[in-house]
Amino acid sequence: MSESAAAAAAAAAVLLDRVQAPDGTGREIPDAATREVIGRAPAHTVADLDQAIERARAAQHAWETLGHEERSALLLKAADAIDANAEALAHLLSREQGKPLNGPNARFELGACSAWLRTNATTVLESQVLVDDESLHAELVYRAAGVVGAIGPWNWPLMITIWQIGPALRMGNTVVAKPSEYTPLSVLALIAVMNDVLPADVLIPISGGRDVGARLASHPDIDKIMFTGSTATGRRIIESSAGNLARLTLELGGNDAGIVLPGTEVSDIAQDLFWGAFINTGQTCAAMKRLYVHDSVYDEVVDALAEIAESTPMGNGLDENNVLGPLQNRPQFDIVSGLVEEARASGARVVTGGAAATDLGELFYRPTIVADIDNDAGLVQQEQFGPALPIIRYSDVDQAFAWANGVDVGLGSSVWSSDPEDARQAAARMQAGTVWINSHGGLHPMVPFGGIKSSGYGLEFGVEGLKSVAVTQVISGPGRKGR
Structure with a gap:
């Protein structure tokens, strides 16, 4: 092992120790290539999830009232933290998910995390003046939805987590993020790195099974669900969200x-x-x-x-x-x-x-x-x-x-x-x-992305992605004549 590889492995081990369950608890996570145990993921329960959502709800107002400029500055610091830990995160990701360090794989994924988060932080979403005449001034503004539940997949676990939590945080939401049961450790490590600079309870990870995911989708204090995964699971999320009427962004199966x-x-x-x-x-x-x-x-x-x-x-x-x-x-x-x-x-x-x-x-x-x-x-x-x-x-x-x-x-x-x-x-x-x-699959953080038919609905990325994690409010008042 080269000196640089040894340093990355050591740094990854430090990150892993920060997020894995104590000895004798949790669930074993194997190395995708060797099937050796990497570490143990915390086995959070529905009760743990309920507490996480309560904390996120309590933190949301203060986070939103910070304003776009201060939130953006903190997200840029979070992107810096990802860059500083990129090699260690890539090492852990490669082991847990299986993708190689090189090529369009682990290091590429960490670069995308930073790039998307920086774009989320700096993209401007302007209010829209609808009417401005003698009798009426009406303006459409975008406000935080509230608490966002982010449910991620195992194939691009870090990048897609950022796709979900980046715009949500940028718009003033707090987030409870649940990674896939197959790849929880790298996501927990990514969030730990971000939480070194973010305020407490703005971004809370929860590592659990399907019962936790089902509760997240149906919880009465969740205002928005973002999910990437299979069409079958997406349909179940739609059914679960009927009770709380949570807004949905679903990126589902493709062929x-x-x-x-x-x-x-x-x-x-x-x-x-x-x-x-x-x-x-x-x-x-x-x-x-x-x-x-x-x-x-x-x-x-x-x-x-x-x-x-x-x-x-x-x-x-x-x-x-x-x-x-x-x-x-x-x-x-x-x-x-x-x-x-x-x-x-x-x-x-x-x-x-x-x-x-x-x-x-x-x-x-x-x-x-x-x-x-x-x-x-x-x-x-x-x-x-x-x-x-x-x-x-x-x-x-x-x-x-x-x-x-x-x-x-x-x-x-x-x-x-x-x-x-x-x-x-x-x-x-x-x-x-x-x-x-003459290409396939290339994405850009400013170009909206989403499916049709059974591939889901809602758009991610760019201005449209910010709108998707917001709620609209119309402010209507006197026009120029009445001012």
């Missing part, structure tokens, strides 16, 4: 399609195609999950992606050479391997991969390209959420769009073409919250 149009120069897009699908070893809501390729370039695309898959290093994330890691958990591993086996049995061609990488560890699955597969195959119609990409051949462009749009989710999609005008016309035909051209 993103990409379409390669005829005449596209494959060498120009192959690397971006690969990473659009295999970022975070395919464990990304807005990754490309199915690719439709025209006859004229089909074989070339399949061969190019297979070559990249075979040459991309996979292994333990703490090895600086690797850029693909394991599946994070056994249930997800079983979903991926089961869908690939089903495709193979139905006659699809597994070009490369299609097997567990048992030499690397228990939950590693080789990057897999599946060709000559029917559009109605399970690997195409279901979100595999792992390192397996089905490539579907088409000859009729209208058919490709019908297939791409023929699912009940619509988070992201992409079109690929060497002709910019063709690409823009094609993008307008895709049914998704975001359509990328």
